[in-house]
Amino acid sequence: MLFRSVSQSRYIPGEIVSINGGIKIWGGKDVPSQLPFHASYLYSRNVVNLLLLMTKEGVVAPDFADEIIDASALTHDGAKRKGA
Secondary structure, three states, X not given: OHHHHHHOOOOOOOOEEEEHHHEEEEOOOOHHHHHHHHHHHXXXXXXXXXXXXXXXXXXXXXXXXXXXXXXXXXXXXXXXOOOO
């Protein structure tokens, strides 16, 4: 029944439509064109956070006791690491 209510509503791209019970539905305007920006932003934040985790006083010094660094490092000192 919810689908029918939404499809018969005054749907306008880019606007928010309120239906019964206080439910609000956002009608995204050109959503596919917005996805690359968000994906790139999230990826860049992950890379920055990983580098910050691996850096101490401006020097990259991976601490393999940290499970995130340990799991993400494929090589170290020219050698292949476990699980790589």
